[in-house]
Amino acid sequence: MEDIYEKQENGDAEPKETDITAENSDSELHSILYGGEYSEYGDALGSEEELPAMSLKTFGRKEEAKTEKKTVTETTKKVRTIIIVSAVIVAAVALAAIFLPGLFKKEVEQPPVLYEGEVLSGSRRVMMFEHLERSQIQSIEVHNEYGEYTAYYNAETDRFCFKGLEGAPYNEELFSQLIVAAGFPLISDRFLPGEDRADLSEYGLAPEDDKAYFVITTRPVEGEQTRSYKVFIGKPSLTENYYYCMVEGRDIVYILEQSIKTTLLADVKSLLTPILTYPIEDNSYLTNISQIIIGKDGSLFALIQYQDEQANVPGVENFGVTVPYIVTKPVEYDASTEKMTALLGQIVNMSGSQLLEYSIYDIVPAVDENGDPVLDENGEQEHDYVLKPGIGEKYGLSDPAFDIYYKYKAADGIVVDNMVSVSAKQRDDSGEYYYVASHVFDTIARVEASALTFLDWSLMDYLDKPVFSVNIDKVSRIKIDAEDKHYDFTLTGTGDDLVATETANGRTTFRGDDKDVGENRGIRNFRKFYQTILSINREDFTEEPHEDERALLLTMEVTFRNGTVRTYRFYSYSERRCFMTVNDSGEFYVMRSMIRKLVSDADKLLSYQAVDPRADN
Numbered sequence: 001m002e003d004i005y006e007k008q009e010n011g012d013a014e015p016k017e018t019d020i021t022a023e024n025s026d027s028e029l030h031s032i033l034y035g036g037e038y039s040e041y042g043d044a045l046g047s048e049e050e051l052p053a054m055s056l057k058t059f060g061r062k063e064e065a066k067t068e069k070k071t072v073t074e075t076t077k078k079v080r081t082i083i084i085v086s087a088v089i090v091a092a093v094a095l096a097a098i099f100l101p102g103l104f105k106k107e108v109e110q111p112p113v114l115y116e117g118e119v120l121s122g123s124r125r126v127m128m129f130e131h132l133e134r135s136q137i138q139s140i141e142v143h144n145e146y147g148e149y150t151a152y153y154n155a156e157t158d159r160f161c162f163k164g165l166e167g168a169p170y171n172e173e174l175f176s177q178l179i180v181a182a183g184f185p186l187i188s189d190r191f192l193p194g195e196d197r198a199d200l201s202e203y204g205l206a207p208e209d210d211k212a213y214f215v216i217t218t219r220p221v222e223g224e225q226t227r228s229y230k231v232f233i234g235k236p237s238l239t240e241n242y243y244y245c246m247v248e249g250r251d252i253v254y255i256l257e258q259s260i261k262t263t264l265l266a267d268v269k270s271l272l273t274p275i276l277t278y279p280i281e282d283n284s285y286l287t288n289i290s291q292i293i294i295g296k297d298g299s300l301f302a303l304i305q306y307q308d309e310q311a312n313v314p315g316v317e318n319f320g321v322t323v324p325y326i327v328t329k330p331v332e333y334d335a336s337t338e339k340m341t342a343l344l345g346q347i348v349n350m351s352g353s354q355l356l357e358y359s360i361y362d363i364v365p366a367v368d369e370n371g372d373p374v375l376d377e378n379g380e381q382e383h384d385y386v387l388k389p390g391i392g393e394k395y396g397l398s399d400p401a402f403d404i405y406y407k408y409k410a411a412d413g414i415v416v417d418n419m420v421s422v423s424a425k426q427r428d429d430s431g432e433y434y435y436v437a438s439h440v441f442d443t444i445a446r447v448e449a450s451a452l453t454f455l456d457w458s459l460m461d462y463l464d465k466p467v468f469s470v471n472i473d474k475v476s477r478i479k480i481d482a483e484d485k486h487y488d489f490t491l492t493g494t495g496d497d498l499v500a501t502e503t504a505n506g507r508t509t510f511r512g513d514d515k516d517v518g519e520n521r522g523i524r525n526f527r528k529f530y531q532t533i534l535s536i537n538r539e540d541f542t543e544e545p546h547e548d549e550r551a552l553l554l555t556m557e558v559t560f561r562n563g564t565v566r567t568y569r570f571y572s573y574s575e576r577r578c579f580m581t582v583n584d585s586g587e588f589y590v591m592r593s594m595i596r597k598l599v600s601d602a603d604k605l606l607s608y609q610a611v612d613p614r615a616d617n
Contacts, residue, residue: 128185168272231248295403
């Protein structure tokens with residue numbers, strides 16, 4: 001390698017002139033890496049520094065080469081200098097922040113200007129008036145495109161209700177949103193429209209504009225003055241994200257958030273719950289509904305009564321129907337347990353899918369055919385519910401297809417009379433439904449047909465299919481006469497101690513377990529015979545055949561332990577059917593084969609043969 005430095009006569013070492021091509025190469029690399037902004041550094045990337053000649057005199061040629069690899073460029077020195085200076089600056093800033101904090105304080109935000117009547121919320125937000133919570137509100141009066149309504153606090157019931165619809169239930173969640181919208185209206189902006197009141201028309205708030213508004217009034221508090229605020233609501237913004245509004249007595253236009261669209265600007269019907277009958281939360285309706293009346297096309301269709309202790313002879317226990325309800329039309333029939341459970345559930349939970357009208361009735365004094373007042377059992381004036389003009393025609397309720405009434409006695413002794421009128425079945429693209437008017441809640445709602453399936457039932461569907469369904473322990477005597485055969489059973493005791501004695505054919509007694517007293521001689525075989533009686537089913541309604549067209553096949557007289565007597569007669573009027581009467585009244589037919597089986601099983605019982613109520617004969 002050629003020496004970089006040569007000794008001069010004066011002992012100084014000077015750089016040897018370098019090749020121009022190498023210089024150009026270093027310059028190009030510098031330009032690529034740093035660009036023009038670093039050109040003031042002057043030296044080429046990696047070029048040697050000028051060193052004093054004296055320091056070079058102490059090294060040999062090999063040591064000079066080693067030192068050459070450790071040389072520091074001018075650029076490296078400057079970078080180190082920049083780092084050191086930056087660290088000093090950062091330290092200085094940190095010290096200033098500690099000892100001179102005032103230099104770094106943000107400018108204190110000034111509170112917004114408040115105009116008369118305005119207040120600041122806890123989050124320093126401008127409000128039209130102070131936040132009114134539910135407990136402070138007496139009433140909210142609303143006027144909008146759908147009409148007007150007033151929600152007010154009723155001190156007697158300690159709850160809010162709607163004026164004129166005091167009994168109407170409402171959606172608590174939506175009502176809470178109404179409370180917030182009126183008592184805590186959220187303002188996103190405000191401005192002064194200027195002295196020219198005509199400018200307000202741009203916002204739908206001019207005096208001549210048909211504006212929606214609400215009036216919120218505080219609840220009376222001793223020692224405080226009741227406050228009331230009337231807020232006019234004008235046009236929405238172009239995007240309908242906001243509404244312009246003004247407080248009565250101020251020239252300020254406020255901008256409210258769109259939440260008022262579903263509350264203060266909504267139809268009150270969206271707040272009301274379309275419940276149509278008195279709601280019963282528990283299962284007490286299975287026993288506490290004493291009477292149900294169903295009218296069809298203006299005539300009595302079914303009268304259903306609860307069979308309780310009071311329905312029988314005073315002081316004598318219930319004669320023990322297995323179903324607590326009986327259907328009367330024109331005589332008593334045991335009601336179907338399954339059907340009654342479904343019927344009661346649908347009646348007491350009757351609610352609509354959509355509320356259509358409210359405040360639909362005019363209540364007028366009831367009068368009889370002579371125009372005299374109709375009084376109730378307490379001598380007080382009865383009243384009739386008369387649909388307001390146009391409502392009956394609109395919903396097909398002028399002559400309703402059904403009228404449904406039930407009487408419910410609550411646990412606190414209060415008796416509630418419920419009545420609804422139902423239109424004929426309606427149909428649209430979404431399915432079948434009814435229009436139902438509620439006397440209790442003064443409303444009309446749409447009710448899906450699937451919620452009122454009992455309206456499609458025939459009277460037969462309401463009835464227990466067996467012609468006879470009474471607990472055996474409640475029966476004292478069963479007497480059967482079938483042409484030349486006669487049977488007379490007397491029953492005493494109950495449960496395991498039940499004893500049945502037949503006296504028409506000598507004296508045959510059935511008691512105890514069959515295994516103890518001999519095959520088929522115990523009370524178990526008699527219970528199977530009794531089950532045969534319970535298996536005689538009503539098949540359907542039929543017209544009563546003429547006396548010349550029927551022949552008496554069998555008479556069964558049943559005496560209950562409370563003294564009640566029912567007489568069942570079966571008349572043959574075809575090869576397969578028998579017309580049945582109960583206490584000489586009848587509307588049904590039963591299969592003739594069941595009457596033949598009853599006689600056959602009575603014979604088997606007396607001859608100590610096993611009775612099988614499920615067998616065909």
